[in-house]
Every structure is written in structure tokens, then in C-alpha cells.
Amino acid sequence: MIEIKNLEKTFYIKASFSNRKTVQAVRHVSFSIPSGGAISLIGESGCGKTTIGRMLCGMETPTSGSIIIDGQDLSTLKRKERNRLLQKIQLIHQDPYQALNPTHTIQQMLAATLKKMARQKKKGPEWVRQRMDELLRLVGLDPETILFKYPHMLSGGQRQRVIIARALTVEPDLLIADEVVSMIDVSLRLGILKLLRDLRENYNISILFITHDIASARYLGSNTELYVLYKGMIVEKGYTEQIIRQPHHPYTQALLSAMPILNGIEKPGKDRFVLTSQFKQSDTDPSGCLFADRCPFSQPSCSEKRPELVQDGDSYHACFFPEVRNVAAESV
Amino acid sequence: MTTTETAKTVKAFKPNIYQGHSFWRAAWRAITRKVSRVIGFLIIVMFTLMAIVGPYLYPKELPIDPNNIYAPLSWKYPLGTDFEGTSNLALIITGARYVLLAAALGALFTVIFGTVLGLIAGYFIGWSDSVIMRITDFFLTVPSFPLLVVLSTVWNFGHPLAMGFILGITSWGGMARAVRSQTLSLRERGFIEAARGLGLSPFYILFREILPNVSSYIGMNLLTSITGCIYAEVGLFFLGVVPFHVNNWGVMLNMAVFSAGAMSSPDALPYLLSPLLALLLLTLGIVLFLDAVDEIFNPRLREDI
Incomplete structure (x- = not known):
């Protein structure tokens, strides 16, 4: 509320x-x-x-x-x-071309916050991997094809989905x-x-x-x-x-x-x-x-x-x- | 054809698994993309090897040959000899270590000071920015070469580390300003705001989010400041303001001009020109290689899928 x-x-x-x-x-x-x-x-x-x-x-x-x-x-x-x-409270930016770091792969972006969450929850690296897959599937992306890609390889819609997945990492x-x-x-x-x-x-x-x-x-x-x-x-x-x-x-x-x-x-x-x-x-x-x-x-x-x-x-x-x-x- | 038969002929859609590529493989590809880059890379590798193994190739005291003073170019002495009959090539090779190590350390100090201070000033703005930028202005306005001359009278430059430190500390100003201005524009970008919103630490944002975005600029600066540092130190030795502890290119230039009279006697010309040739070749190598740096660090230019 x-x-x-x-x-x-x-x-x-x-x-x-x-x-x-x-x-x-x-x-x-x-x-x-x-x-x-x-x-x-x-x-x-x-x-x-x-x-x-x-x-x-x-x-x-x-x-x-x-x-x-x-x-x-x-x-x-x-x-x-x-x-x-x-x-x-997570903000999803208007411009998906600005909101993703061009030098990071999707995996690096999601891992940054997920590792932090894993420390808080006292979970291991396996949890991070699992959660990454889960979140990408949730937003309608295929983890296997997308995980190691850079943002410039994705379309606007895919980027926006990645941004939503990243926002969801902090629950x-x-x-x-x-x-x-x-x-x-x-x-x-x-x-x-x-x-x-x-x-x-x-x-x-x-x-x-x-x-x-x-x-x-x-x-x-x-x-x-x-x-x-x-x-x-x-x-x-x-x-x-x-x-x-x-x-x-x-x-x-x-x-x-x-x-x-x-x-x-x-x-x-x-x-x-x-x-x-x-x-x-x-x-x-x-x-x-x-x-x-x-x-x-x-x-x-x-x-x-x-x-x-x-x-x-x-x-x-x-x-x-x-x-x-x-x-x-x-x-x- | 019934529908079930058609369905059999259609292959199930399987997306390609994309595993990414390693940084080193991408870097290698960027270098080999153009002949000029390969040449530049080979020249740099050659000088690096020269600095590492050069001094071990010759005896500690280089042999002198009184019968061959200022010998012309020959198979025995590819770059001629000096006033004692020592091979110029041997002098260049054994002298590379001090020059290159000091220059590399100087460039490294320049880049480290410049990058860290520029990132902090640009990201945190406010009072830390004011303080860092006033210090930067101070170092930018102090004329560095006269300062080096003055410092050389009180400081022992026998070790390349001392030389590199002094070279670095006088030349980081411009780098800090440039990195700061890039950081100022990057910090307003959406992905930095998002990282802050996700609760990532300032340390992570500075060094993992912003730094990779300025890394190609830093890489290029690292290489160009190596040439800058070489000129500065060779200049110091040439002017003779630094005591000659070891043989190096600057010492050779100094001896050629002031002792051997290379400016007036054509016999001593190879002695003067051989360190100049080494400097020229190294600069050429660095300039040719610079072209590849942007491609190595910028993932958008690494199109290899």
C-alpha cells in the first residue's frame, strides 16, 4: 500500500x-x-x-x-x-535505449542485483542462476539466447522486457x-x-x-x-x-x-x-x-x-x- | 497432404544458444582486422620483448672495440658503433628497459590518477568535485617540464619507478578533466539512474557501470601517454639534467650531440640516429595500434556474431 x-x-x-x-x-x-x-x-x-x-x-x-x-x-x-x-518501488524508464548499460551483457546486469539479493537471503550462486532464468522466462524472453548478449543486439521490445526483468530482481x-x-x-x-x-x-x-x-x-x-x-x-x-x-x-x-x-x-x-x-x-x-x-x-x-x-x-x-x-x- | 504430414515436415523452432564471446578473442579479432593494426601490434610486442629480455642478451659491460670507433653500418654492427666502438644496436636493446619501463609506469600513474579522480569528481559532484578540480587546475597550470628539471636536481631518478611516478604526477590533469566530463554526461543516463534505484553501491556504479563506458578513451590515453612519457624522460636525459645511472636512449642522444659532435661530423651520425629511429618506430607502432583500441573496448563495434 x-x-x-x-x-x-x-x-x-x-x-x-x-x-x-x-x-x-x-x-x-x-x-x-x-x-x-x-x-x-x-x-x-x-x-x-x-x-x-x-x-x-x-x-x-x-x-x-x-x-x-x-x-x-x-x-x-x-x-x-x-x-x-x-x-x-522500481521505475521503468521511458527510453529502453538509455536504460541499459551498453557495456554489460544481460547476464551481468541481472547478476549485479541478484547477487546482492542472494547475500541477503543467504543463498548460493545456484539460486542466482535459477532466478535469472526464471525472471527472463517470466518476462517472455528465452534465457539461452539472450543471457550473454549486449543490449545493442536486442530490439526495443526485448530491451524493455529486460528492463522489467531487472526491476523484478529486487522483488x-x-x-x-x-x-x-x-x-x-x-x-x-x-x-x-x-x-x-x-x-x-x-x-x-x-x-x-x-x-x-x-x-x-x-x-x-x-x-x-x-x-x-x-x-x-x-x-x-x-x-x-x-x-x-x-x-x-x-x-x-x-x-x-x-x-x-x-x-x-x-x-x-x-x-x-x-x-x-x-x-x-x-x-x-x-x-x-x-x-x-x-x-x-x-x-x-x-x-x-x-x-x-x-x-x-x-x-x-x-x-x-x-x-x-x-x-x-x-x-x- | 494431410495436416499431420505437413506438421512433420516443419522443423520445431529451436533458438540458437548464444554463449557470447571472450574479451581476448574479440580483442584478437579487432587487431587482426587490419594489416596496419597487426604491424603496430608487432612493433609494440617487439619493444616489449626488447625491454624484458634485452639486457640478458649482452654481457653486463658491453664489449668495446677500439679499432671500430664510429664504424659505418655493417653486418657486424647493423647500426654502426659509438665513440668506444660499442655496437649501437646493443646500446638500443639494453637501453630499452629503463626507458620503456619508466614510460609505462608513467602512463599507468597518469591513467590511474586521472581516471579515479575524474570518476569521483564527475559522479559525486558538489564539494568533492570542487576540491579535486582545483587541485587538477593547479597541476595543469604548473609547467611540467621545468618542474621535472627542478625535481631532478633533488630526486634520484635511478629507478624507473621514481621516474614513472614523477612523470605520472605531472601529467594526470588533462586526463582527470576529460574523464570527469564524460562521467558528468554518463551519470544522467537512464542506466545509472536505474542502478541507483536498484540500490547498487556507489563503488559498483563508478567502477563497473561508468568505467567500462570510458574504457576505450582510457585505453587510448594509456597508449598516447606512453609516447608522451618517453619524450619527456628522453628529453630530460638529453638535456643532461638527470644523472646518468644506466645506459638508455636519452643518454645516447646526449652523448651523440654533446660529446661525439654528431651535429658536425657525419661519422657519428649513426650514433645519433639510432635512438631516434627506435623512438620513431615505437611511436609509429603505438599510433597504428591505437586504431584497434576503440574496437576492443566498445562492445557495439565488436560485431562478430
Whole structure:
């Protein structure tokens, strides 16, 4: 069980000697991932989804708020204890071409952490070998062909599987999948998504799925919660299927509208709209709704006060004028 | 044909077992890929053998031949003779050990200091980086050759280890800066972040994850600094600022120019040119061999499957 409360992150950028700019990357984000559960964070580039992932695995320090793993608040723990807990959260990088050391064979990569685990568990080298085979088979690779290869001999999909196998060596509770399929050949994407779902269903590993593509979030299995982020704020949350069917927030609708449709088999929803203005990272914080300047449905009152995340039936959304619009593709 | 018959004709798919390749075999393949590399390798091997067995081939006191002073090139004296009638070839061969050992040790010290300090500064950044880089700047700005001249007056350079240490300590600065800058870019790469996330120790990350990625650069530097060190020490001997304990190439140059008058009398020219030839040949060998180093250390270039 991993819980996040009021997480905030502000980046300071030194613009000049005396002047420094701030970028609010994450604003008051709270959620919890039960063990074996899955959450997807979605939003466009720069919305803070990767920053949340990096804070969770200890690569960034939150400006405020707390990360609670199994009831222990990370910020109150000593460094050694914190590192031990953080090992239970493993990040799978977006770019499988960067995340494997080009000078190591697959065997060396897996052995590095497995030897450490073997020492902790007081097991011999035989255990390391066995576990290596087991993990590679689990992620759908053939140990005999792959063990002594270097990363440059593998395809993007194989690399991503090796990265997942390496993350599994430390027996994590949570995998953070940060845009795992965006750099992989289209034909291999589903295989990776299915692997993540299998890990979740068979080994009770929770998944935090970070993506900009709602469609791939649907492959994670049932009762996946979807959090839509805009400028570091949660603007809508609910179960994935439900949000896709009944999006309330205009930003969620914009994301759904941007999904390509299969012409001839599907037709666009009748309320489909396309955002024309670009996402801007402004250093002045507007007092009103963050999305008001781009929202095609914004009213003058939107820029006066910022909407809170309120419950509405089964879902939560942060909008003063929520309205279900039919933007997802429908079959002909 | 029925389906069962077709199924029989299809071979069951069996993936090839891939066992990898050994580092030494790959290195050998990289060397033999081009003729120039083989020549470079042979020259280096020849000089190495010369340094190891050379002094045992001749008596401790090289024979002198008063009838053959400054003899021209002949079968008996392939490189002529010196002012005492000693064979120049014998002088080159027996003199190789000190020169090459000191140069190899000098290059080794340069690479070890430079690599370790560069890795630490680049990986840990912060105050350790500041401290190490200020020390590096200090060593970079101190002119090394005059310093060597000054040091040679107070230090006994009789043993190659002392010479190598001094050569190494004056020349690691550039190496440390280069390794640091490469480490700075590597530490932001995904696989280093992943290693940190997996809880691997900083020692492992530095020497097992980052070091292999800069190893081809280090290997090339090791070879080029061998030539640099040879020039520096031969220069010291040539200038005569270091006492002559043993016969070596630098001493030969010094004697040829300052005692034998090789600059004015053509008779003594073989005495001057033979150590120069040895230096030239060794440099050539190293330059030709350098080409193979990148291929040896970089697995992406070792395409042999």
C-alpha cells in the first residue's frame, strides 16, 4: 500500500543572478495505490506526471507533502531505511535505449542485483542462476539466447522486457511504468502492456502507469483508476472505463478527442473538439482555473476562483461547469 | 497432404544458444582486422620483448672495440658503433628497459590518477568535485617540464619507478578533466539512474557501470601517454639534467650531440640516429595500434556474431 498526500513540487530555475523563476510541476496531488492495484496518470508533456513518478522512486525530493509506504512516512525515516523502502518501488524508464548499460551483457546486469539479493537471503550462486532464468522466462524472453548478449543486439521490445526483468530482481511492490511503450515499435506495444497486466494479476505487483495515451491505459486490467493531470493538478479521476465513456472535464474531453479513430470502423463522437492553443508554462500562477485560457467552454467566472476536485456520482472532477460530452470514438 | 504430414515436415523452432564471446578473442579479432593494426601490434610486442629480455642478451659491460670507433653500418654492427666502438644496436636493446619501463609506469600513474579522480569528481559532484578540480587546475597550470628539471636536481631518478611516478604526477590533469566530463554526461543516463534505484553501491556504479563506458578513451590515453612519457624522460636525459645511472636512449642522444659532435661530423651520425629511429618506430607502432583500441573496448563495434 503506497499513499501520497498533498504532494507538491516546485522547480526553481535561475533566470539571472537575482531573479529566479519557479515552475510548479506538481500541485496538491493525493492518491493511494493498494497492493496489486493499478493507477494511470495521464496528461500531456509537462503536466508533472513524470515528476510524480520520480518523486515516488526517490529521484526527486518533494517540496511538500508526504509519501507513505506501508504506513511509514518516507521523510521521517533515516537515509538507510528510506533507501531500503524505496527499493520496493522500481521505475521503468521511458527510453529502453538509455536504460541499459551498453557495456554489460544481460547476464551481468541481472547478476549485479541478484547477487546482492542472494547475500541477503543467504543463498548460493545456484539460486542466482535459477532466478535469472526464471525472471527472463517470466518476462517472455528465452534465457539461452539472450543471457550473454549486449543490449545493442536486442530490439526495443526485448530491451524493455529486460528492463522489467531487472526491476523484478529486487522483488518490488510497485512498478512505475513511465511511458513504457512510447519508444517501442508499435507491433510490440501490446505485448509489453499485457506483460504488465500479467505481473499485476499473477504476482500482485502494483502498477503506476504514466502515459499520454488513454487507450493504452485500458490494457492494464479491470478496476484501474485514471487520474487526469493538468499543470500538476488532478482535474479528473475515476475508473478508466467510466472516464472514457463519460468524461466531465473539458481537458479530459480534449485528450479523448485527440485520439485517432479507425476510419470506416469507427466514427468520431459528435461533440469532438480540438484544442487550438498550445500548453504554456507560465511563471505567474493564475488565480482561476488553470485550464481556463485554453478551454473552449470557459466562462468569465472561471478565471476568478480555482475549482476544487469534487465528487460527482462515481467520479471526481475539478470544473465549475462540468458536462458530459460525447467525444470518444463510436463504432459505426 | 494431410495436416499431420505437413506438421512433420516443419522443423520445431529451436533458438540458437548464444554463449557470447571472450574479451581476448574479440580483442584478437579487432587487431587482426587490419594489416596496419597487426604491424603496430608487432612493433609494440617487439619493444616489449626488447625491454624484458634485452639486457640478458649482452654481457653486463658491453664489449668495446677500439679499432671500430664510429664504424659505418655493417653486418657486424647493423647500426654502426659509438665513440668506444660499442655496437649501437646493443646500446638500443639494453637501453630499452629503463626507458620503456619508466614510460609505462608513467602512463599507468597518469591513467590511474586521472581516471579515479575524474570518476569521483564527475559522479559525486558538489564539494568533492570542487576540491579535486582545483587541485587538477593547479597541476595543469604548473609547467611540467621545468618542474621535472627542478625535481631532478633533488630526486634520484635511478629507478624507473621514481621516474614513472614523477612523470605520472605531472601529467594526470588533462586526463582527470576529460574523464570527469564524460562521467558528468554518463551519470544522467537512464542506466545509472536505474542502478541507483536498484540500490547498487556507489563503488559498483563508478567502477563497473561508468568505467567500462570510458574504457576505450582510457585505453587510448594509456597508449598516447606512453609516447608522451618517453619524450619527456628522453628529453630530460638529453638535456643532461638527470644523472646518468644506466645506459638508455636519452643518454645516447646526449652523448651523440654533446660529446661525439654528431651535429658536425657525419661519422657519428649513426650514433645519433639510432635512438631516434627506435623512438620513431615505437611511436609509429603505438599510433597504428591505437586504431584497434576503440574496437576492443566498445562492445557495439565488436560485431562478430
